[in-house]
Amino acid sequence: MSTDLRPPSSAAQPGRPEPAGDGSRTPRWRDRRTRTLTAVAIALALVVAVAVAGTLAAGPAATTDLAARHEAPSWGHPFGTDAYGRDLLLRTLVGLRLSLLVGLTAAAMSGLIALVLALVATVGGRAAAAVVGWLVDLFLALPHLVLLLLLAFALGGGTQAVILAVGLTHWPRLTRVLLATSHEVAGSDYVATSRALGHGRLHVARRHLAPHLVPHLSVGAVLMFPHAILHEAALSFLGLGIDPGQPAVGVLLQDAMRTLSAGHWWLAVLPGLGLLLVVKLVDRIGEDLRLLLAPRSAHL
Template structure:
């Protein structure tokens, strides 16, 4: 079981790294226009065909996925850090702080997710900065609630109570006792934030409130392809959409694999 999990983790990591690196290498090639080769189907126009401007859809798709992965890594890391910090404040800061953090979590979770993301992205001028800020500020609430519940249980542990009676500072207890105990939940939650971030980036860009049309983002590719589906250019949406789903499943597989590997019980499997 453990060997199978390691194989799944390795394959998923290798695939995502390959997509990210190739996307950076092909970033300029993905923008090259060749009207002599426009609207070619898969096969005659390359593995994924070409679009209405003769751009290679394989390179354009991989470049868009690479951008989405890098954006997802950045925003997921920020969201996870915010979630951990607020969970520690709620659990160690006393009743008032706990009430404030819980109220903030309920407020963020009570607003429709995509609506809040669009409002933040649009107010910051859209583009990479607006989308990154919108995703980072809307994806931490669920993880923060989970970590807070875990930390509250850990606070009842004898070694934590002994440290409090010995006069240890809250930050010392958090760093030495609590953070190591919630590391598995934190890492798993961090990894599982990636697919959410990538899908929401594609969604908000598809709606026109995200990345600019000059960037080869998956949301831009899917949005532009809608005008050509009725004319039979099915490959313009099928391959980018399938690739997006595949990357999302890759991140999900990594998160689940890491969760199993970091589970103490998995050492005996």
């Protein structure tokens, strides 16, 4: 009787990974990365579509029709009409485009402030680091909405005032993130070698620190974008934001409060849902970018 003493094949051994075969199977991490990139592309396309539609709707949104005032949502007017018979869907698209522009400008301003402060604190010595740390703690200690209201009121209200107010108050948390990254880079061997070769602080900040901070800055600015949009809408709702003559979402919600008790619910609910959808899309873009750019992310 013959006995087969050969070891079992790899396919029969439990707990052992299967062979790669011909290499046609896509790795799991690459498949997840592809899905994340697809989600980012879809969300970005939707946001761009809203901005383009708002640009095209600027003219028709101002057309009045008193015979069709306060009409409920229908096929002809999916969002209904307002007190002057203007199509609420077109006005919402124009308001969302305006909110996107304000949020983009304010987020870019806050990101630039955070980047400059992080670089100054890292290469400026102990005194500069102490001043930047004190500023960050001061702004984080103040109530955010109260600070927004005070700045918008001091600047006189209007579109420029809300951009400045939002842009000047959203940088502290991003500054902390950039400070942590810049301190880690500043303690690396190649930065020490660069300084030993006689390179100054500006060279170190420009050639070594800034390239490492840009990915974190990009993701942080995108994640600030939804907060900037919501705070712009809040300031406009309180009368300190966008000029009342422009159909910003906050202005639409403020106007809806006057007739909401009469049963015209669509004037507040539908523009609010549109704003929520755009905010969630931008927030999704920021979260997916964070997962794509984070080198230690489990998503990859």
